[in-house]
Amino acid sequence: MRVLFISILLACTSLTAEAKLYKWVDENGNVQYSDKIPPTAVKKSHEQLDKHGLVVEKKERAKTPEEIAEEQRVRKLQLETQRRLEKQRAKDRVLLSTYRSEDDIILARDGKLATYDAQIRITYNNIDRLKDRLAYQKKRAASLERQGKLIPRQLQVSIDNTRREINQNYASILRQEHGKKKIRESYAMDLKRFRELSKLKEENRPRAVESPANTRDETLVKTVLRCEKQAECDKLWKKAKNFVRKHATTPVYVDADHIFITQPPRNDKDLSLTLSRLKSKNSPGEIIFLDIQCKKEVATDTWCTRKDALELRNNFRPMLLKKEASQ
Incomplete structure (x- = not known):
């Protein structure tokens, strides 16, 4: 029935071999055929038929600005996801190429912690030395006060400088302890990830993914x-x-x-x-x-x-x- 209708329509419009016939659905949901598509249907989904009534071209409806904007947002999300995935895979490759076993990770961690501990010990030695110096300076100042003499300005400046150096060294120890904490956290993550990767079979190892088009x-x-x-x-x-x-x-x-x-x-x-x-x-x-x-x-x-x-x-x-x- 549909082919007969199209054939009659083609005959009535006297289409030549190059003539076009369009099919679309109007605002009321009715299927329409014509050799010219109205402006109201151009941006909607429609089909172009040949002289036999067969579809030769199909055009989807034009997307709204909101749909286009949403698709652009989604593409950005996918690219961001891809970047994160590639970053994770790069980190995994470095991890597996750097360490052969869990013991290697633990040894590397302990080595860095030992460096911090050595520096902390040196800092504590400096503090002990500064405290001895401060005790000597205060002893001199107390002796002068007992003699009823004024404390020389240079001695007072030295006492103040020694106190300041002691505080600076304690601040250094706190920074080094914070560094040790970061080392422990970082290597704990590496160790956890290494254990996860070690459980994966070789054929399941992550592969490079092409950038999204x-x-x-x-x-x-x-x-x-x-x-x-x-x-x-x-x-x-x-x-x-x-x-x-x-x-x-x-x-x-x-x-x-x-x-x-x-x-x-x-x-x-x-x-x-x-x-x-x-x-x-x-x-x-x-x-x-x-x-x-x-x-x-x-x-x-x-x-x-x-x-x-x-x-x-x-x-x-x-x-x-x-x-x-x-x-």
Whole structure:
């Protein structure tokens, strides 16, 4: 019936081989055909048909400024996530190339702590020496006072300088102790990360990821969650991580305060998920962004367009907000 209608329309409009026929849906939801498309339908989704009524060109509707702006924001989020991932992987490569075992990390830490301890011992020796000097200076001053003599200005300046040096040395010790604390924290993180990486199989080690291309994907905006208050953001972050643990098919690779990553996909069925918790530059609060990756078919692929990945993108925000509202 449709082909007959188009054939009659083509005959009535006396289309030549080069003539065009357009098909679109009007404001009332009715399908329209014409050899000229009205201005009101140009920016909407429409199709161009050939003389046989077959689609030769299909144009999607023009995106609104708001949709374009949202896509640009999402692309920035994805690039930021990519930068964080590459930074983490670079750190991992340095860690694995620097240390062969946990003992190497502990020895390196203890070596740096020993350097601090040696400097602290030297500083304490200086303090003891300065205290002896101060005791001698005060003894001289007390002797002069007992004799009823004035304390020479130079002696008083020396006493003041010695006190100041003692305080400076104590401040130095506090700085060195703070340095020791930072060393312990830093090597504790390295040790923890080294143990995590040691558990990974060789085939699951992180691989380099191509930089995202400027390709549009409307479904990406569905994986952005915005929150304003710290407590709200913390709850959503926790639920988002649970979502990733449930739906990712690869093991967790990075679990940090502001980024949560599962390992790259190993086969055609794998889904690798990455969460980023970012500060919002244009509004108060934070942004939680989910990126979904599957095994690339070609090197230029930027994100996964598989059906199961699209379903996850569609379900991410509704599932988290629904669970949040139910509490």
